[in-house]
Amino acid sequence: xxxxxxxxxxxxxxxxxxxxxxxxxxxxxxxxxxxxxxxxxxxxxxxxxxxxxxxxxxxxxxxxxxxxxxxxxxxxxxxxxxxxxxxxxxxxxxxxxxxxxxxxxxxxxxxxxxxxxxxxxxxxxxxxxxxxxxxxxxxxxxxxxxxxxxxxxxxxxxxxxxxxxxxxxxxxxxxxxxxxxxxxxxxxxxxxxxxxxxxxxxxxxxxxxxxxxxxxxxxxxxxxxxxxxxxxxxxxxxxxxxxxxxxxxxxxxxxxxxxxxxxxxxxxxxxxxxxxxxxxxxxxxxxxxxxxxxxxxxxxxxxxxxxxxxxxxxxxxxxxxxxxxxxxxxxxxxxxxxxxxxxxxxxxxxxxxxxxxxxx
Amino acid sequence: xxxxxxxxxxxxxxxxxxxxxxxxxxxxxxxxxxxxxxxxxxxxxxxxxxxxxxxxxxxxxxxxxxxxxxxxxxxxxxxxxxxxxxxxxxxxxxxxxxxxxxxxxxxxxxxxxxxxxxxxxxxxxxxxxxxxxxxxxxxxxxxxxxxxxxxxxxxxxxxxxxxxxxxxxxxxxxxxxxxxxxxxxxxxxxxxxxxxxxxxxxxxxxxxxxxxxxxxxxxxxxxxxxxxxxxxxxxxxxxxxxx
Amino acid sequence: xxxxxxxxxxxxxxxxxxxxxxxxxxxxxxxxxxxxxxxxxxxxxxxxxxxxxxxxxxxxxxxxxxxxxxxxxxxxxxxxxxxxxxxxxxxxxxxxxxxxxxxxxxxxxxxxxxxxxxxxxxxxxxxxxxxxxxxxxxxxxxxxxxxxxxxxxxxxxxxxxxxxxxxxxxxxxxxxxxxxxxxxxxxxxxxxxxxxxxxxxxxxxxxxxxxxxxxxxxxxxxxxxxxxxxxxxxxxxxxxxxxxxxxxxxxxxxxxxxxxxxxxxxxxxxxxxxxxxxxxxxxxxxxxxx
Numbered sequence: 082x083x084x085x086x087x088x089x090x091x092x093x094x095x096x097x098x099x100x101x102x103x104x105x106x107x108x109x110x111x112x113x114x115x116x117x118x119x120x121x122x123x124x125x126x127x128x129x130x131x132x133x134x135x136x137x138x139x140x141x142x143x144x145x146x147x148x149x150x151x152x153x154x155x156x157x158x159x160x161x162x163x164x165x166x167x168x169x170x171x172x173x174x175x176x177x178x179x180x181x182x183x184x185x186x187x188x189x190x191x192x193x194x195x196x197x198x199x200x201x202x203x204x205x206x207x208x209x210x211x212x213x214x215x216x217x218x219x220x221x222x223x224x225x226x227x228x229x230x231x232x233x234x235x236x237x238x239x240x241x242x243x244x245x246x247x248x249x250x251x252x253x254x255x256x257x258x259x260x261x262x263x264x265x266x267x268x269x270x271x272x273x274x275x276x277x278x279x280x281x282x283x284x285x286x287x288x289x290x291x292x293x294x295x296x297x298x299x300x301x302x303x304x305x306x307x308x309x310x311x312x313x314x315x316x317x318x319x320x321x322x323x324x325x326x327x328x329x330x331x332x333x334x335x336x337x338x339x340x341x342x343x344x345x346x347x348x349x350x351x352x353x354x355x356x357x358x359x360x361x362x363x364x365x366x367x368x369x370x371x372x373x374x375x376x377x378x379x380x381x382x383x384x385x386x387x388x389x390x391x392x393x394x395x396x397x398x399x400x401x402x403x404x405x406x407x408x409x410x411x412x413x414x415x416x417x418x419x420x421x422x423x424x425x426x427x428x429x430x431x432x433x434x435x436x437x438x439x440x441x
Numbered sequence: 442x443x444x445x446x447x448x449x450x451x452x453x454x455x456x457x458x459x460x461x462x463x464x465x466x467x468x469x470x471x472x473x474x475x476x477x478x479x480x481x482x483x484x485x486x487x488x489x490x491x492x493x494x495x496x497x498x499x500x501x502x503x504x505x506x507x508x509x510x511x512x513x514x515x516x517x518x519x520x521x522x523x524x525x526x527x528x529x530x531x532x533x534x535x536x537x538x539x540x541x542x543x544x545x546x547x548x549x550x551x552x553x554x555x556x557x558x559x560x561x562x563x564x565x566x567x568x569x570x571x572x573x574x575x576x577x578x579x580x581x582x583x584x585x586x587x588x589x590x591x592x593x594x595x596x597x598x599x600x601x602x603x604x605x606x607x608x609x610x611x612x613x614x615x616x617x618x619x620x621x622x623x624x625x626x627x628x629x630x631x632x633x634x635x636x637x638x639x640x641x642x643x644x645x646x647x648x649x650x651x652x653x654x655x656x657x658x659x660x661x662x663x664x665x666x667x668x669x670x671x672x673x674x675x676x677x678x679x680x681x682x683x684x
Numbered sequence: 685x686x687x688x689x690x691x692x693x694x695x696x697x698x699x700x701x702x703x704x705x706x707x708x709x710x711x712x713x714x715x716x717x718x719x720x721x722x723x724x725x726x727x728x729x730x731x732x733x734x735x736x737x738x739x740x741x742x743x744x745x746x747x748x749x750x751x752x753x754x755x756x757x758x759x760x761x762x763x764x765x766x767x768x769x770x771x772x773x774x775x776x777x778x779x780x781x782x783x784x785x786x787x788x789x790x791x792x793x794x795x796x797x798x799x800x801x802x803x804x805x806x807x808x809x810x811x812x813x814x815x816x817x818x819x820x821x822x823x824x825x826x827x828x829x830x831x832x833x834x835x836x837x838x839x840x841x842x843x844x845x846x847x848x849x850x851x852x853x854x855x856x857x858x859x860x861x862x863x864x865x866x867x868x869x870x871x872x873x874x875x876x877x878x879x880x881x882x883x884x885x886x887x888x889x890x891x892x893x894x895x896x897x898x899x900x901x902x903x904x905x906x907x908x909x910x911x912x913x914x915x916x917x918x919x920x921x922x923x924x925x926x927x928x929x930x931x932x933x934x935x936x937x938x939x940x941x942x943x944x945x946x947x948x949x950x951x952x953x954x955x956x957x958x959x960x961x962x963x964x965x966x967x968x969x970x971x972x973x974x
Contacts, residue, residue: 153774155781200960206773207717211908212959215952218905222949226940278545278559285531285542291493292529294513295522297546297599336901337785343778381789388782388789395775396768 114261118254125369127253131325133365134260135318136341138267140349140357142314143342145271148352149280150307151287152201155339156213159197159220160190160312162333164319169237169329170230179243179324186320187313194312198305217334224331236330240323256325263321264358267314272354274310283307337384344387347394442505444469444603444634445490445521450499452482452489452658459485461658463499467603472625472635474645476669477655478678483638484526486655487607491523492516503603518548522601526608526638528588532581536572537563539580539591543598552600563598570594570624586617593624603634610641618644646670654678687813689938693931695821698828699887701926703903704910705835706879711916712852713872716766717773719780721880722904723787724761728754728881729888729895730791733800743803751881758877759870766873767866784900791897799894820890827886831879836919848872905948906933909955915965924966928954 118127143157164186171182197216204212224231231237244255274280282303285293290300323329332338342357345364349356364387372378372386443466452460460482467473475483488494490501492513501509508516517523531539540563543549553562567573570590575583583591589609596604609625610618622644629635629648639645646652646666654662654669656678662669669675707721728750735746765783769775809818839845847868850858859865883903888895910929914921932954936947958965 153777155777200956203963204959207777208912208959208963210774210777211717211912212956215905215909215956218952219949219956222945222947222952225945226949278541281534281538281541282545284534284538288531288533289529291513292525292531292595293542294493295491295517295525295529296543296595297514297517297548298542299514299546336781340781340785343781347778379793381793384789385786388785392765392779392782392786395779396765 111265115258118257124250124253127257129365129369130362131253131257131260132322132369133362134257134264135322135325136345136365137264137358137361138314138318140342140345140361141268141271141354142311142318144346144351144354144357145275145283146307146311147342148346148354149275149283149287150304152304152307153206153210154213154311155210155336155343156215156217157311157315157342158334158336158338159213159217160194160315161319161322161338162217162220162329162331163193164190164316164321165323165329165333166224166231166237167316168320168323169240172240173237179241183317183320183324187317190316190319191309191313193316195305195309197312198308201308202301202304214336214339217336217339221331221334224334232330234331236328236332238328240327240329242327243324260321260325263317267317268354268358271310271314275354279303279306340388344391347391443467443502444471444504445636446500446502446505447486447490448500448502450486450489450501451497452485452494453497458658460489460496463655463658463660465653465660465663467634467636469602469634470632471651472629472637472649473651473653474649474666475636475638475653475655476640476642476645477661480657481655482658483655484607485658487523487605487638490516491521491605514546517599517601518546520548520599520602521605522596522599522603523605524592524596524607524609526611528585528592530580530583530588530591532579534580535577536580536583536591537567537576540566540594540598543595546599548599566594566598569597571620585612586614589613589617589621590624593628597628597633601633603636604628606635606637606639608639609637610639610644622648685938688815689931689934691812691815691817693927693934695817695825696891696934697926697930698825698832699883699891700906700910700930701923702828702831702879703883703887704907704914704922704926705832705919706876706883707907708911708914708916708918708922709848709879710872710876711911712918713848714770714851714869715773716762716770716776716869716873717780717908718766718873718876719777719904720761720784720787721876721907722900722902723784724754724758724877724880725884725887725903726791726895726897726900727757727787728884729802729899730795730800732885732888733802733895734795736803737800743805747885750885751878754881754884755874755878758880759874761877762870762873767869770869784904788897788900795895795897797897799896801894802888802892804889804893818890824886824890828883831882832923835875835879839919844868844871902948905952909951912955912965913958915967918965918967921965921967 117130122130139157139161143154147153164183167186167189168179168182171177171185172179175182177185197213201209201212225233228234242252242256243259244252247255275283282293282298285296285298286300286303293300319333345357345360346352348364349358349360351357368383368387372383378386445467447466448464450460450463452458463482463486475486477483485494489496492508492511492515496509499509500507503516503519503521506519508519508521511519531542534542537560541559544553544559544563553559564573564576567576570593572583572587572590572594575587580588580591589611593606593609596606606625609621613621618641625635625637625648637645637649650665652662652664652666652669653660654672654675661678662672662675664672703721703725707718710716710718710721731750731753732746735741735749736743739746741749761780761783765779766776769779804818804820805823806819809816810822811817839849847858847863850861851863851865851868880903887903888899892899906929910922910925912925913928914923914925929951932951933947936950937944940946
């Protein structure tokens with residue numbers, strides 16, 4: 082929490098005082114990430130970063146749905162698990178290459194999410210949260226029941242790696258870069274959607290559905306769209322996860338798994354998209370390095386700490402989760418949907434020689 | 442053919458009849474007002490016409506087409522736009538983005554001239570209502586008067602054939618009211634057909650040529666502002682509210 | 685087979701109804717969806733276990749203390765974590781889920797992950813229609829019914845109870861009549877926690893027989909399935925919902941041989957179906973405007 086505050090001040094400082102455009106900052110961070118392994122990372126740190134890359138996608142996609150359209154999903158583990166199981170089953174039954182099965186898994190996630198979106202339309206707030214929680218439970222029941230297909234409580238293991246032709250450490254390295262690229266592409270796509278005209282419509286749904294309808298918006302269509310896109314990326318992350326950690330089990334569908342993006346967005350700022358992405362890294366470092374290696378803390382205490390942080394953060398901002406969106410939007414100018422408007426108009430004005438502030 | 446035709450509209454909530462057998466028509470180019478004491482059913486009527494409530498019986502026709510069972514966004518896209526009595530801005534969006542939402546609807550997209558970008562058109566609409574300076578402000582920072590204007594600009598973004606204004610003068614200062622009156626007159630001259638629900642009879646009576654009076658869900662009178670002002674039933678219903 | 689389903693279903697629905705009543709009470713009165721409801725259930729079961737096995741306190745007193753302690757825990761939970769953010773439904777959800785997760789971890793830390801057997805009230809069984817029914821479960825069923833009735837009386841006769849009903853039916857009117865919200869909410873929460881505790885001890889002692897750290901999921905899901913089915917805030921709905929859910933669960937367990945998990949899935953599917961067809965539940969109130 083304190084870290085986030087300082088990070089924002091730091092970034093604002095860089096942006097406003099040194100006049101470094103946030104784009105450049107992002108570019109810098111990218112270079113850092115790309116060159117990081119050169120500093121001589123151990124395998125465990127690579128695993129940490131790989132996990133962070135994938136969870137970043139998970140968090141960003143959740144944020145797009147919840148932070149931008151306001152449809153609370155407490156069952157996103159459904160898509161993560163579906164991604165993992167789909168790719169695993171495709172391998173087991175059809176011997177598909179990872180690239181193919183992961184792509185199909187993402188597609189399945191897209192479709193399932195689109196379908197799930199429909200019953201979710203009819204409910205709001207706590208009801209919606211409860212409905213979204215029900216779906217992973219149903220999946221868990223199905224997974225346990227059809228244990229011949231799904232491996233029941235043991236799940237499926239021996240899922241093939243992405244780069245089996247490489248040596249052990251090189252594989253981890255390759256996986257790191259691969260997931261990094263995946264994360265970057267996914268994040269950029271999600272970010273662009275969030276700050277496009279469609280994104281503006283999403284926020285209108287978050288703010289006032291009735292008014293959005295009055296403006297001619299087919300709210301249903303956009304809500305389903307948000308669900309489907311979110312499901313696609315989460316499934317993608319889940320599928321990649323399965324290939325890297327080589328197994329998938331019913332634990333992918335638990336409430337704790339669904340709670341992960343909640344922790345990340347509350348930590349990083351809900352609705353910002355980049356918030357949960359950065360939180361993914363910070364939390365992974367916290368979890369696997371600080372609290373495991375530096376200050377050894379048991380798993381249970383770590384989980385308690387994360388949940389406690391979430392609770393404290395929410396209690397600190399009683400104005401509501403959505404309120405944080407505005408604060409965060411104001412901190413980093415690049416994030417405002419306004420910016421696309423402003424820039425386009427600035428460009429037009431400059432080319433036509435007028436001024437932005439037309440006479441009123 | 443009437444632009445809007447409401448026939449025998451009925452709506453009850455539990456035991457309470459909010460709209461009882463209401464019928465009226467609106468022709469293209471008209472500007473009419475709907476008045477009545479609180480609870481008369483005016484807003485319910487609006488909600489029924491614009492698709493937010495389902496009528497128990499009766500029909501609503503827009504350009505001869507039955508819209509009784511259509512959802513709100515489809516009705517909006519057909520050219521029937523509305524504002525809300527209590528403003529409903531998109532708080533987290535900047536003012537200009539509020540307009541751009543409407544411009545992103547099927548009708549909104551169609552109505553942008555190919556030579557303009559949505560941002561340009563949105564900016565022009567804001568100019569029309571005098572909100573250009575607030576363009577990049579999050580809508581939640583706007584004053585009440587500004588929000589009322591934004592509300593109308595948003596409806597106009599759809600370039601509607603029929604505009605339903607629900608208490609556009611609510612909470613406005615005398616100066617703001619004057620401005621609003623002029624804006625509405627201008628909209629009417631631009632060719633919009635307007636139906637206004639309003640309490641502030643001063644402002645309303647100056648604007649409209651025809652008035653419908655509602656009470657307890659029923660239409661009790663209809664006529665020019667002068668006729669209505671002299672109508673005994675109406676005066677009785679308002680009990681002392683001068684006109 | 686069918687007889688077993690009928691008999692067990694009936695018994696099960698009794699305790700489920702009680703459990704769900706606690707959940708719906710809090711929602712009806714204060715609008716709080718308490719995701720830690722199952723955790724309070726679990727807390728009581730563990731306290732009961734600890735008192736009877738590690739502290740060698742008799743069953744009766746162990747129960748009483750466990751129930752009281754859980755009730756107090758409920759109040760504390762309300763005061764510290766829910767009251768500050770009560771106006772934000774989503775925040776309440778997230779905070780209570782967080783609390784439930786913390787509870788689970790804390791239980792694991794203290795009691796480890798294995799099953800901890802819990803003593804039953806009475807031993808022995810009898811037969812009805814060829815179906816074996818333990819006295820313990822009969823006792824649980826009876827007690828659940830008795831408690832339900834007591835609560836019914838409390839809600840209709842006592843001042844606090846009537847205030848609760850008033851808040852549940854017409855919030856604004858109740859507020860205007862000067863009801864002391866904070867105190868009432870806290871009392872409701874305490875009662876709900878006590879109910880969860882009682883259900884926890886009853887169900888664990890008579891049916892499952894053991895306490896384990898992930899045991900809070902099932903009661904939570906059952907509670908909200910029942911309450912959504914019956915309509916949040918409706919007592920009648922809770923009874924009907926409990927019957928439907930209990931029978932659904934048992935039917936699946938008996939007829940489809942594997943699965944507790946599948947039965948849970950079936951219950952969830954029924955809940956979703958209800959939400960699709962009739963979002964406000966069987967006896968919930970409908971809101972008109974889109």
